[in-house]
Amino acid sequence: MVFMGISIYPSLAPPSLFSPFASCQRDVSRRDKRKKTLRREFDYILEGRNIYMNEGYRGRIPVELLSFFRASGGHSLLIKGEAGTGKTTLALQLIEELSEEQPDYYLSTRVSDEALFRQFPWLEEKAKRNDVLKAGKAFLSKTKAPSFKGMEDYKHDSTLKVAKDLLRVLGRSDSSPMVVRSELLKLEGQIESGEIEGDGSDAMMGEVTEEGMVLDIGIMLPELELAYDMAEANLPNKTFIVMDSIDALAEHYGISPQKIMNTLQKDLVEHSGTNVAYVMETAEKNIYDYLGDGVVRLYSLHKEGRRIRELVIEKLRGLQITRWKYPFTLVDGRLRVFETDWYSMPEELETHQPVEDPSPDMVSTGNTSMDQEIGGLKKGSVVLLEIGENVPQDIVRSIEYALISNFLSKRRGVIWFPEFAINYDTLESQMRKLVSKEALNGCIRVLDSSPMEKPYEFVSVIEGGDAAQDLRLNSLRFMLARSAVEPYLSILGFDSLEAVYGTDVLPDTFTHLEAMKRSGNVVLAEATASCASLRQLSHQARIHLKLESLAGTIMLCAQKPLTPYYYLDYSACVNGIAPKLIAMV
Amino acid sequence: MIPRKQRLYQHTVFDWIMEDGIHREQEMSRLMADDYVGKIMSATYGKAMSIQQISRGCEIPIAVAYRRVGKMEKIGLVRCVREEEAYRGKKVRYYMCAVDALHLSFIKGRFTVQVQPISSITIPAPAKEKAEI
Numbered sequence: 001m002v003f004m005g006i007s008i009y010p011s012l013a014p015p016s017l018f019s020p021f022a023s024c025q026r027d028v029s030r031r032d033k034r035k036k037t038l039r040r041e042f043d044y045i046l047e048g049r050n051i052y053m054n055e056g057y058r059g060r061i062p063v064e065l066l067s068f069f070r071a072s073g074g075h076s077l078l079i080k081g082e083a084g085t086g087k088t089t090l091a092l093q094l095i096e097e098l099s100e101e102q103p104d105y106y107l108s109t110r111v112s113d114e115a116l117f118r119q120f121p122w123l124e125e126k127a128k129r130n131d132v133l134k135a136g137k138a139f140l141s142k143t144k145a146p147s148f149k150g151m152e153d154y155k156h157d158s159t160l161k162v163a164k165d166l167l168r169v170l171g172r173s174d175s176s177p178m179v180v181r182s183e184l185l186k187l188e189g190q191i192e193s194g195e196i197e198g199d200g201s202d203a204m205m206g207e208v209t210e211e212g213m214v215l216d217i218g219i220m221l222p223e224l225e226l227a228y229d230m231a232e233a234n235l236p237n238k239t240f241i242v243m244d245s246i247d248a249l250a251e252h253y254g255i256s257p258q259k260i261m262n263t264l265q266k267d268l269v270e271h272s273g274t275n276v277a278y279v280m281e282t283a284e285k286n287i288y289d290y291l292g293d294g295v296v297r298l299y300s301l302h303k304e305g306r307r308i309r310e311l312v313i314e315k316l317r318g319l320q321i322t323r324w325k326y327p328f329t330l331v332d333g334r335l336r337v338f339e340t341d342w343y344s345m346p347e348e349l350e351t352h353q354p355v356e357d358p359s360p361d362m363v364s365t366g367n368t369s370m371d372q373e374i375g376g377l378k379k380g381s382v383v384l385l386e387i388g389e390n391v392p393q394d395i396v397r398s399i400e401y402a403l404i405s406n407f408l409s410k411r412r413g414v415i416w417f418p419e420f421a422i423n424y425d426t427l428e429s430q431m432r433k434l435v436s437k438e439a440l441n442g443c444i445r446v447l448d449s450s451p452m453e454k455p456y457e458f459v460s461v462i463e464g465g466d467a468a469q470d471l472r473l474n475s476l477r478f479m480l481a482r483s484a485v486e487p488y489l490s491i492l493g494f495d496s497l498e499a500v501y502g503t504d505v506l507p508d509t510f511t512h513l514e515a516m517k518r519s520g521n522v523v524l525a526e527a528t529a530s531c532a533s534l535r536q537l538s539h540q541a542r543i544h545l546k547l548e549s550l551a552g553t554i555m556l557c558a559q560k561p562l563t564p565y566y567y568l569d570y571s572a573c574v575n576g577i578a579p580k581l582i583a584m585v
Numbered sequence: 586m587i588p589r590k591q592r593l594y595q596h597t598v599f600d601w602i603m604e605d606g607i608h609r610e611q612e613m614s615r616l617m618a619d620d621y622v623g624k625i626m627s628a629t630y631g632k633a634m635s636i637q638q639i640s641r642g643c644e645i646p647i648a649v650a651y652r653r654v655g656k657m658e659k660i661g662l663v664r665c666v667r668e669e670e671a672y673r674g675k676k677v678r679y680y681m682c683a684v685d686a687l688h689l690s691f692i693k694g695r696f697t698v699q700v701q702p703i704s705s706i707t708i709p710a711p712a713k714e715k716a717e718i
Contacts, residue, residue: 191648192636194655220637220647254646 081298109248352405366406384541413484419493442481
């Protein structure tokens, strides 16, 4: 593991710091000494929300970006977006993902950011290291240095050792590989001669802070010089340099971002094989898009009161982009893109483990994660599940199975008028894996108005002429075994109901709905956007859930009450039917 | 620059036309209104500073500092008092404020700048190098 690019001098970084996460653990344990507890990094960060975060979780960024930086040669990437869209988080996660292959140099123009240090504990160490390395450069100059405050701080033994190590590293022989500095020298010459104009009025230039050590004797652009030195120290290996943000750095120097990008592109990226990422504080298209090899844009949009985050890969030179748009979240301060995995019901299902009801008044959905987000289903209520365009049936089925399995595992009766046609052999084999045969045959009745080729114990044939008659609660109770207890669950697919009884079926179902509510049972109504009953059902429902496709990623949200979008993470679920819900925040 | 009138001694009235046709006093008055120029003159009064030091000390972006000092040197507000070789063979120039007083007046429709240059500038000797680590 290489730390801060000084690969040939491991003594510069103690072994415990080689892995960012080892550093995290050490930092956390130091922080927690006051509380006399010792917790792992992710417990600390994710206190109280450890459903889907497990040890080693880093958040996920698009694989295209990693492939881009891993390809041979140097590459530059522009990360653009408005404030708060996750640019710095993306840059830091790129550093994390590439940390074992490419030593990095992270240049930040922030004074300090405790929130960032909490999410990326290794960052604080690196920020301190950067200051020390800058100090080392000052020692290198060997000219009169003005007395500056803070000098005493740097006379500490360990800091001097780091500076000495840097001197050894940077004072290498002429035969060592070197980065090209021609553009940097040209830029410095232009600045010196006053040729370079800033982007706007000089009077509006930002202030230069005096944080850290003053080392400017002879060094005009110390941050850039350090980046060059770090890249040079790692040759012939690649270094990953992140400039956060390029606008702030340009303002700091009083030159345009274009000048800096051109300089780094030619010297470091093209001639020295270094990877560079620039964070830019704007999302709009501009001339800078043409200067880098890749452009990624982060958006934060709003739809019906919900936040939608999108990561758009505009270009990645030399790489085929298989997927150019990703919805993503910044939950717990980590950027995670949502995949468009095509979910299909697993062939091998495991026995459903009953999920406790959230409270005496509520019943569980059969999915712990869903219960936590929406609070379960209230007894004596109607819940509407709206199925949006392009939502795979298997996803709807998984929600149904989780709910049905949980009811059956507790011997609660289930009445089901399916939204989509069912293969009863498949249903039987799947439900037998989830619940017992007795529960399947005694506690659930699937209503079907079509003649059946072979009888199934759990299927009840209905006339299909009068919905009010077919859905009479007393009749349904009679169908179920005596062992089936309340509260019952009634799942009604209204598109199918309308197909059987006509588009005006809803008033005929009111008797059933009211009877179920009065008895403290639960009704799950399902409807697509084309269902005529959808609007009225929405008024009737206490909770209105919606499955929606966002750029090919299926998301669940609640219209009533309003919730954010949730990604259904099936990769993290144990039994294959109860996905973990990850909020898009 | 074509000097039309020049008086040495205590104060000099600048009425020179610069090469690009801009009156020097116009340039002078424009610079006097510049925040940065004031900071630079104050910082370098009696004290030689490099442009990097000026940039840091006066909180001015480096490129802006180079431009300002370049203009100020051109019209005589600062003077280069010495050069030193510093990092990687680069030469670093040190500047000091070259005026004791500036008086801007508007008389009968005309701006005039009266400059009182510093009669003698003592060039500070380079500091001894610090001991090696």
